[in-house]
Amino acid sequence: MPEKFDVIIVGAGPAGTSCAFVCAKNGLNVLLIERGEYPGSKNVMGGVLYRKQMEELIPEFWKEAPLERPVIEQRFWMMDKESVVQFGYKGLEWGQEPYNNFTVLRAQFDQWFAQKAVEAGALLVNETVVTECLVEDGKVVGVRTDRPDGDVFADVVVLADGVNSLLGKQLGFHKEFRPDEVALTVMEVINLSKDKINERFNLSENQGCTIEIFGDSTKGNLGTAFLYTNKDSLNIGVGTTLSSMIKAKLKPYELLDYLKTHPMVKPFLEGGESAEYLAHLIPEGGYRSVPKVAGNGVVVVGDAAQLVNAIHREGSNMAMASGKMAAETIILAKHEGDFSESSLNRYREELYGSFIMKDLEKYKDATHVFEKYPQYLRDYVPMVNRAASKFFTVDGTPKKDKQKEIMRSVTGEKGTIRVLKDIYRAWKAVK
Amino acid sequence: MHIVVCVKQVPDTKIIKINPKTNTLDRRSAPAILNPYDAHAVQEAVRIKNLTGGTVSVLSMGPPQAVAVIKKSIEIGADRGFLISDRAFAGADTLATSYALSKALEKISMDLEVDMVICGKHAIDGDTGQVGPGIARRLDIPPITNVIEVTRINLPEGNLIVKRKQISGYELIQSELPCLLTVEKDINDIEYAPMPNMIKAARYEPVVWSVSDLGEVDRKQLGLKGSPTIVGKMFTPPKLEGGKMIEGALEEQLNELMDILMERKDLFSFNNSK
Numbered sequence: 001m002p003e004k005f006d007v008i009i010v011g012a013g014p015a016g017t018s019c020a021f022v023c024a025k026n027g028l029n030v031l032l033i034e035r036g037e038y039p040g041s042k043n044v045m046g047g048v049l050y051r052k053q054m055e056e057l058i059p060e061f062w063k064e065a066p067l068e069r070p071v072i073e074q075r076f077w078m079m080d081k082e083s084v085v086q087f088g089y090k091g092l093e094w095g096q097e098p099y100n101n102f103t104v105l106r107a108q109f110d111q112w113f114a115q116k117a118v119e120a121g122a123l124l125v126n127e128t129v130v131t132e133c134l135v136e137d138g139k140v141v142g143v144r145t146d147r148p149d150g151d152v153f154a155d156v157v158v159l160a161d162g163v164n165s166l167l168g169k170q171l172g173f174h175k176e177f178r179p180d181e182v183a184l185t186v187m188e189v190i191n192l193s194k195d196k197i198n199e200r201f202n203l204s205e206n207q208g209c210t211i212e213i214f215g216d217s218t219k220g221n222l223g224t225a226f227l228y229t230n231k232d233s234l235n236i237g238v239g240t241t242l243s244s245m246i247k248a249k250l251k252p253y254e255l256l257d258y259l260k261t262h263p264m265v266k267p268f269l270e271g272g273e274s275a276e277y278l279a280h281l282i283p284e285g286g287y288r289s290v291p292k293v294a295g296n297g298v299v300v301v302g303d304a305a306q307l308v309n310a311i312h313r314e315g316s317n318m319a320m321a322s323g324k325m326a327a328e329t330i331i332l333a334k335h336e337g338d339f340s341e342s343s344l345n346r347y348r349e350e351l352y353g354s355f356i357m358k359d360l361e362k363y364k365d366a367t368h369v370f371e372k373y374p375q376y377l378r379d380y381v382p383m384v385n386r387a388a389s390k391f392f393t394v395d396g397t398p399k400k401d402k403q404k405e406i407m408r409s410v411t412g413e414k415g416t417i418r419v420l421k422d423i424y425r426a427w428k429a430v431k
Numbered sequence: 432m433h434i435v436v437c438v439k440q441v442p443d444t445k446i447i448k449i450n451p452k453t454n455t456l457d458r459r460s461a462p463a464i465l466n467p468y469d470a471h472a473v474q475e476a477v478r479i480k481n482l483t484g485g486t487v488s489v490l491s492m493g494p495p496q497a498v499a500v501i502k503k504s505i506e507i508g509a510d511r512g513f514l515i516s517d518r519a520f521a522g523a524d525t526l527a528t529s530y531a532l533s534k535a536l537e538k539i540s541m542d543l544e545v546d547m548v549i550c551g552k553h554a555i556d557g558d559t560g561q562v563g564p565g566i567a568r569r570l571d572i573p574p575i576t577n578v579i580e581v582t583r584i585n586l587p588e589g590n591l592i593v594k595r596k597q598i599s600g601y602e603l604i605q606s607e608l609p610c611l612l613t614v615e616k617d618i619n620d621i622e623y624a625p626m627p628n629m630i631k632a633a634r635y636e637p638v639v640w641s642v643s644d645l646g647e648v649d650r651k652q653l654g655l656k657g658s659p660t661i662v663g664k665m666f667t668p669p670k671l672e673g674g675k676m677i678e679g680a681l682e683e684q685l686n687e688l689m690d691i692l693m694e695r696k697d698l699f700s701f702n703n704s705k
Contacts (some may be wrong), residue, residue: 003630031630038462128626148625163628
């Protein structure tokens with residue numbers, strides 16, 4: 001007789017593990033199934049973990065979790081071929097409790113987090129692929145794994161199976177991705193001594209820095225690059241939407257090589273040793289791409305529900321928050337003994353009432369606009385670089401004349417009306 | 432039939448790094464895994480149990496994290512597991528390890544008599560292959576090393592026939608039970624564990640014994656104190672230099688290779704004739 005659990009959670013990433021942790025803590029009988037050798041072995045992220053949502057699960061987690069560095073400085077680069085315009089913020093308050101965010105290596109962090117769920121009472125089974133949801137009378141009643149005697153049953157199945165949710169597709173919640181709904185990001189972990197990192201990024205002990213790079217980092221295509229500091233390694237990566245990649249005939253690894261040898265980036269990496277190479281899809285469709293998230297006996301969380309805010313590089317925090325919300329709904333459903341869609345739809349309401357869907361709604365047009373009008377990264381970033389160069393070059397021209405000249409060159413290239421239109425469109429998309 | 436399999440947690444030496452200064456293994460650089468030969472030992476015990484009925488127990492010595500290799504063994508199909516874990520065991524060489532494991536085996540046997548002990552051929556971190564035979568000697572049972580097949584088990588008569596790998600061929604051996612086998616990887620293929628085993632393993636909490644649980648033990652024979660082995664020097668074998676890459680079509684490669692070999696006068700006896 002196959003076993004029956006209260007909850008089966010497919011995928012031990014941040015969303016699935018959060019859900020498992022909260023369910024198990026509340027006494028539910030939880031089975032957490034991970035396809036990788038261990039949680040984190042297949043997961044990829046640039047590397048920034050936000051404090052807030054993690055803290056709501058495990059207070060003061062920074063005292064025991066395997067974190068790399070608290071981020072005390074965030075830089076934003078608008079990069080051209082041989083120049084960069086940068087702004088950013090560095091604040092020592094971010095280096096003290098309760099911190100703002102941290103760089104992490106997922107292979108370590110996810111293992112630790114899953115162990116917390118196990119300590120709370122969840123059962124973790126690794127190296128097991130869930131091949132389909134078992135459906136009876138229009139209700140999900142369990143999962144089929146690729147192992148012999150592989151069926152396992154539960155009142156609720158939580159799909160935390162990541163961006164390309166095959167189970168979501170099986171249930172008809174998901175359609176196949178359109179190429180503009182998903183980004184392909186490649187990254188590398190580069191080992192570099194702690195001293196060199198501190199020196200090059202102007203950091204002290206236990207201080208971290210993140211740099212987001214726009215413009216030439218993607219050769220002007222829609223996407224971004226990043227460079228983050230770990231304890232004794234750097235994460236460098238770049239991603240663009242699949243549609244841009246197809247249109248520009250880019251190969252992701254070529255883009256990463258281009259970035260690594262870019263004169264603005266190369267000095268940071270010099271002497272480093274490549275330790276890992278990773279690639280992953282990121283759901284960037286935003287608000288309109290969020291699928292059905294609750295059905296009879298099933299809920300969808302995290303990347304599987306496409307919960308990523310591409311503009312603010314937020315994803316794992318949304319995954320955690322959605323996992324927690326799903327867990328709270330399941331606990332209530334268990335209490336009432338009702339696992340129907342209408343009962344589990346409470347999770348949907350929670351999700352839509354939270355910062356997650358509000359943020360996604362705010363930016364619902366942003367990536368689409370930037371995709372449709374590529375001039376923002378392609379034209380304006382170099383333009384800003386030229387303007388800055390002109391403004392800061394001391395050549396005896398009065399500053400007032402310089403400003404005029406810069407304005408003229410901006411509007412001269414594109415025409416005043418077009419520039420104003422572009423500004424208005426961008427503002428509307430992110431307001 | 433009660434089979435006890437001795438298993439060890441080892442760093443995955445396929446990916447481990449060696450500290451170039453001290454020449455020691457940098458254990459942090461590799462994940463800890465069930466010694467691959469021991470996985471085959473567990474699989475073989477489970478296979479035999481499925482034929483004869485009975486119980487498969489696994490036994491390990493190590494730090495508390497070594498519970499992971501017992502869980503892994505439960506996934507493969509073992510019924511229960513014992514971990515002996517104590518600071519007193521730390522720093523043990525093969526002599527002290529075999530002593531501690533034999534004491535634990537005696538204790539397990541008091542509860543349910545042991546008919547067979549199976550070990551992997553050797554652990555991939557030390558490569559000595561001494562612990563298995565050491566246990567057999569201490570328990571005064573026959574050790575049979577490098578087993579590649581358990582050919583027949585004759586429970587009523589209390590014996591078995593196994594096939595051993597030798598340098599120059601194979602050997603069929605009949606032995607009394609109980610005995611101790613150390614197995615090669617060729618003995619079986621690790622099966623993809625069924626889901627109920629995975630769930631059982633996730634739930635399983637092995638018995639953990641400290642020294643004081645083992646009954647009468649001579650503490651002088653445990654851990655570093657009981658270990659006469661001294662590591663004189665560790666080094667990475669020097670990379671072979673020279674060599675020649677033969678390229679071209681297969682026929683050309685073969686011709687060139689034959690030419691080279693024929694020139695080597697010491698290689699063929701007919702060239703050596705006086």
